[in-house]
Amino acid sequence: MLHLYVADSLPDDDDYQAARVFYRGRCYAARARYRGATSKDFPKRSFTLDFRDGQAFDEPLLTAGLSGRRKVVLISPFNDNSYLRTRLSFTLWSLMSPDHLQVKTFSAVVYLNGRYHGLYTVADHVDRHTLSAQGMDVHGELFKAVHADANFARWDEFGGPKASLRQGYEKKEGEPEEGDRAYASIEQLTAFVADASEERFRAERGAWMQVADYEDWWILAHVAALSDSVTKNAYHFRARGPAQRWRYIPWDLDASFGQNWDTTRELPDVMSSFTDENRMFARMLEDPVIREPLRERLRTLIHGSLRRDVVQGLIDTYASEIDRAARTDEAHWGEAYRHFPGWNQRTDILGFEDEVKYLHDWVDAHWELLEEELR
Numbered sequence: 398m399l400h401l402y403v404a405d406s407l408p409d410d411d412d413y414q415a416a417r418v419f420y421r422g423r424c425y426a427a428r429a430r431y432r433g434a435t436s437k438d439f440p441k442r443s444f445t446l447d448f449r450d451g452q453a454f455d456e457p458l459l460t461a462g463l464s465g466r467r468k469v470v471l472i473s474p475f476n477d478n479s480y481l482r483t484r485l486s487f488t489l490w491s492l493m494s495p496d497h498l499q500v501k502t503f504s505a506v507v508y509l510n511g512r513y514h515g516l517y518t519v520a521d522h523v524d525r526h527t528l529s530a531q532g533m534d535v536h537g538e539l540f541k542a543v544h545a546d547a548n549f550a551r552w553d554e555f556g557g558p559k560a561s562l563r564q565g566y567e568k569k570e571g572e573p574e575e576g577d578r579a580y581a582s583i584e585q586l587t588a589f590v591a592d593a594s595e596e597r598f599r600a601e602r603g604a605w606m607q608v609a610d611y612e613d614w615w616i617l618a619h620v621a622a623l624s625d626s627v628t629k630n631a632y633h634f635r636a637r638g639p640a641q642r643w644r645y646i647p648w649d650l651d652a653s654f655g656q657n658w659d660t661t662r663e664l665p666d667v668m669s670s671f672t673d674e675n676r677m678f679a680r681m682l683e684d685p686v687i688r689e690p691l692r693e694r695l696r697t698l699i700h701g702s703l704r705r706d707v708v709q710g711l712i713d714t715y716a717s718e719i720d721r722a723a724r725t726d727e728a729h730w731g732e733a734y735r736h737f738p739g740w741n742q743r744t745d746i747l748g749f750e751d752e753v754k755y756l757h758d759w760v761d762a763h764w765e766l767l768e769e770e771l772r
Contacts, residue, residue, distance in 0.1 A: 538571030
């Protein structure tokens with residue numbers, strides 16, 4: 398249970414406002430702001446909490462210790478009636494490899510200015526402090542892909558030529574912050590992926606990037622059907638120095654496991670490889686020397702850490718953990734959800750219990766097709 402106190406008139410812009418956070422018997426001085434492009438339209442909105450005066454947020458028990466954090470994010474699951482998809486997707490990313498840059502999450506009930514506000518997913522804020530805690534260079538460059546034009550191609554999402562290879566990105570960390578050189582590194586990576594011959598891409602990609610990160614990004618997208626996180630909703634990080642390689646960090650994973658960002662259903666038998674959307678994925682899959690080991694990696698994961706029973710077990714565990722809180726949230730926000738303009742014409746809206754069942758059924762059907770695909 399987390400208590401957040403902030404001005405009732407918190408503005409819609411990106412400015413932080415003074416706040417107080419009470420959690421596990423401790424009071425934190427903080428700043429708060431609304432966050433998220435889509436979730437800013439939700440009645441139940443997401444927040445970023447920035448802890449001040451040398452304080453750091455601590456959750457010592459859950460998610461293997463999300464402690465010493467300068468910032469955390471309160472992600473609204475208003476568009477996910479299972480309340481599970483974000484946590485489930487980040488957990489699968491962690492299970493795929495201990496070498497991945499991690500985003501830790503847990504669920505919490507939030508009270509806003511003393512009044513019940515609902516069930517949230519608490520998550521790491523991806524920034525230099527979070528990366529430094531994982532042994533990364535605190536002065537490295539971090540870019541967030543905020544638009545589908547962040548597709549590692551010379552054309553935009555509509556097929557027209559880009560005015561600049563920086564299209565689709567925002568720089569979040571690293572020097573220089575502004576000017577022509579601020580985006581030079583991500584433009585160079587994009588140019589390499591877009592322009593390199595098959596032989597050069599195969600031979601040199603390991604010098605440009607942590608290959609396993611980007612291959613596992615495709616695997617996660619393919620396995621969980623990340624329909625809105627295959628170009629945008631991703632972070633790319635590179636430490637300083639000419640020998641340093643790019644790393645990938647997932648983000649914004651609510652459009653997964655059988656639904657799009659607007660809650661519309663995604664059939665389990667849609668097995669997209671997202672090669673039209675992401676030129677990086679296309680380069681990997683069109684070269685058999687890369688594609689076959691990648692498919693073998695997928696096969697190993699599907700029969701190992703991403704086995705169907707593992708995923709189903711996580712759904713059961715998380716659903717049991719949040720059951721009471723989810724039903725309380727549903728009673729509080731259910732009418733606002735059903736009448737929300739983004740999907741109020743839908744006739745297939747499910748409540749928490751049925752949405753969890755839908756998740757189970759979707760995973761069963763999707764994993765069966767994955768296993769057939771890999772035979």
